[in-house]
Amino acid sequence: MMTSRFWLNQDFIDKFSEKGSGKDAVALAGYKRAVGNFVRIVTGENIPVRFSNGNQSYTDGKVVTISTSADPKDFDSNVGLALHEGSHIKLTDFELLRSMADFVQKDDNFMLAYAEKHGIDRWMAGPGILTKLKDILNVVEDRRIDDFVYTTAPGYRGYYNALYDKYFNHKIIDKGLQSSELRTEDWESYMFRLINITNPNRDMTALKGLAQIWETMDLANIGRLKNTSDALQVAWDIFKIIESNVPVAKQQEEEEPGTGEGGAPGEGGKGPKGEIKNPEGGGEDDGEGASGDDSKDTGDDDYEGNSKGKTSENDEDEDEGQEVNEDGGDDYGDDEPDDNFDQLTPREIQQLEKAQQAQKDFLNQRIKKKKSNKALDRTVEALDAGDVDSKEVKYGDDGNLRKVNVTVVRNVTARMIKDVDCCMWYRYGNSKGPSHNAVTEGLILGQMLGKRLKVRSESKNTVFNRLRTGKIDKRMISSAGFGHEAIFQKLETFSYTPSIIHISIDNSGSMGGQKLHNAVKTATAIAKACSMIENMDCVISYRCDGRFAGSLDKPLMVIAYDSRKHKLVQFTQVVQFIGTGGTTPEGLCFDAVMDEILKDARGKDAYFLNFSDGEPYSGSYEGRVAHEHTRKQVQKMITNGIKVISYFIGHAGANSSNNFRTMYGKDASFIDVSSVTEVSKTMNKKFLELA
Secondary structure (H helix, E strand, O other): OOHHHHOOOHHHHHHHHOOOOOOOHHHHHHHHHHHHHHHHHHHOOOOOEEEEOOOOOEEOOOOEEEEOOOOHHHHHHHHHHHHHHHHHHHHOOHHHHHOHHHHHHHOHHHHHHHHHHHOOOHHHHHHHHHHHHHHHHHHHHHHHHHHHHHHHOHHHHHHHHHHHHHHHOOHHHHHHHHEOOOOOOOHHHHHHHHHOOOOOOOOOOOOOOHHHHHHHHOHHHHHHOOOHHHHHHHHHHHHHHHHHHOOHHHHHHHOOOOOOOOOOOOHHHOOOOOOOOOOOOOOOOOOOOOOOHHHOOOOHHHHOOOOOOOOOHHHHHHHHHOOEOOOOOEOOOOOOOOOOOEOOOHHHHHHHHHHHHHHHHHHOOOOOOOOEOHHHHHHHHHHHHOOEEEEEEEEOOHHHOEEEEEEEEOOOOHHHHHHOOEOOEOOOOOOOOOOHHHHHHHHHHHHHHHHHHHHHHOEEEEEEEEEOOOEEOHHHHHHHHHOOOOOEEEEEEEEOOOEEEEEEEEOOHHHOOHHHHHHHHHHHHHHHHHHOOOOEEEEEEEEEEEOEOOOOOEEEEEEEEEOOOOOHHHHHHHHOOEOOOOEEOOHHHHHHOHHHHHHHHOOOEEEEEEEEOOOOEEOOEOHHHHHHHHHHHHHHHHHOOOEEEEEEEOOOOHHHHHHHHHHHOOOOEEEOHHHHHHHHHHHHHHHOOOO
16 A cells, blocks of 8 residues: 555546646645655755656755656655655765765775785775775665664655665566676675665675675664764775775776766765665565565564564574585685576576666666656646645535535745646736736725724723722822722723635636726725734635646636735735636635635634625536535634625626525625725725724
8 A cells, every 4th residue: 555645635646647648737736745845854954846757756966856757656655765865965964975085095004905905006096995985885874864764753664665665676686686696706796785785685605705794784783873974984894895805806807996986875866775675674675676576565564673674683693604505615706606596597687787787876876867847847836836735625415415626726926827827817928917907096095995994903091980999090099088989990991803804706707807807906905904904914815717737627716815924015916917717616615715714713803705796607516506505605604703795796687686695695785897996985884893
C-alpha cells in the first residue's frame, strides 16, 4: 500500500495516471505543497519543489524536481527523494566538503607512502585520492543522515523504503553479489561491494579487507557519527583499507588523477547514492540491491534486528566466520572464478553492468535529466502562491447524494492572473483592466462612506453618579458626614463589537457589462470604508462555474480580497482584470468555504452580502435540488448569527423571485442594475446599528 494514499485522494491518483491527458494543475499544486511541507518539517528550510516532463525525479541540491510522467507507485519515492536531499541540506557540512583536499594533505605519512607506492610526486597524489574518497564519503554520509531521519521521524520510513526500492532494488545486483563477478581486488569491485554492503547477499570474503570495512562502518551504530567530519574520517579509513589491498598495477591502469567526477554528498542531485533503506543495517528490503518482488516485506519487523533489518548478532558471526573457507584457506583475491560461485550469462553480465552504472550515476550525479516544464512550473507556482485547493462538496437527497469538487483560490495575485488560465479574468498585459473605472469610482465612494463609519471605531464613556454602590465619587466625600449615602459613581464604556463583512459576487456570464461594473464599484467602496475602520474586516469573493488552470468546467470560488492579510492596493490592482464567464454555482461555492465563513464570524458582528442576477446552475446542479442546497447554506450562516443580505440585480420574474426568497430569506432584495450603488447606503445603516 502506498504511504501517500493517506494524504492523496483516489481522484488525484486516477488523474495522475491518465495517459495522453493533461495533468490537473490544481492537484499537482496540492501534491507539490504536500511534498514541500514534508521537506520543511525535516529541514526547517523552504526548499523549492518543481515539476519535470521526464520520467526521472531528481535534485540539484537546492531544488527538488518531481516527474509528472511518473506512475502513481512513484509518489512515495518522490517524497523519499525530497526528504533525503533535504536532510543533506540540513545535516551535511558543505564547507567541510569544499576543504577535503586540505584534510587529505594533512596525513603526511600516508601521502608519502602512497606517492612512493605509485611512483609519483607527493603533490600529484591528492587529486586521484580525492576523487575516490568523495565516492566513499557519499556512501557513509548518506547512511549517517538517513539514519538520523529514519530514527527521529519513523513516520517517514515508508517513503525511504520506496525510494531505495525504486533506485537500487535490482535482482541482478543480488545475483551479481553471489556470482563470480567483481571478486578481483580493484576499485570497481570494492565500490560495488561497498555500495551494496548492506544487501543480505553480501559476501565479506569476496575481497580482501571487506570484513574490516564492515567493522569500520559499524552500521549498527551509525548514529555515532554526529557530523560530516565524523563521516569523513570513516571514509578516509575505508579508503586506506581499499588502497592497501589494491595492487599497484591495477591502480595505475584505472587511475587518472584529477579526472574523477565524484561530488560531495548531497550535492548535484546524487539521489540515494547507494544508501541503505534502513541505515542501521542490511536487510532484504534495506539494501540498494535488495531482491525483487518475491522478497519484499515492508513491515516494521524489517527494522528490528532480523535478517530484513538491523543486522543481528548471528549475521555478524556469520560474516566473521566467512573469512576462511571450508578447506581452511583464505578466499580472497582469486583472479580465477571459483566453481562454488554462480556464473553469469553474457546477458546477465550486461544487466549487471547497467545496474552498476545506474548506481554510479546516482553516486556521481550523472542521472539523465529532462528540463522542467516551464509552463507547468509557472502555473503550479502561481497556484501554490495562491493557496489553491479543491474542496469536495456534497448535495442532493440522502438517497441520491452527489459529489462535486469546488476549486477554492484564497490569494489572487497579479502573477496568477498572468500565468493561470481562467474564465474569470483577462490575461493580457495592459496596465489597466476592464474594471479600472469601477475600482476608481468605488475608492472615491468608499472614502466618503468610511468617514461616516468611523463612529464605529470610537468608544463612548458615560458616568453615572449619586449611586449607593460603586466607586466613591471624590466630589461627594464632603457630604458623607451629613447623612448622604449616594456618594458613589459608575463608569460605563460603550464600543461597537468588531465586525466582518463577506461580499460574494456572482461572476457568471450574465453578470457582464454594467452589472459587474456596479458590483465591483460597490464592493470596492465597502472595502475602502472598512480599511478606514480599526475593528472592521472585509472579505470579497467571486464565484462562477468555468475552466481554471486547464481543467474542465467546474465550480470556482475566488477570494479576491481579505483585509486581514491583503493590502487594499493589491485588491485594486487585481480586481480590475476580473471579468465574467461560466454559470452560477451559488450554494456549491458557499459550501466550499462555509467552515471559514463561520469561523471568521465568531465573536463579531458578521454580515454576508450577496450579489446575484440568476438562479443556481452548474451541470446537474439546478432546480429544486440547487435551491434547497443553497437555502441550507444560507440557513447555516443565519443560525450562527450572520446577517445575510442578498441582492438580485436586474428584473426577476415571479418564479425567479420566489426561488430567490426561498434561498436567501426575507432580507432578499430586488434592485435595478442602475441603483446597485444604493447598497452602500443600506450597508451604512446596517453597520451603524448597535451590537
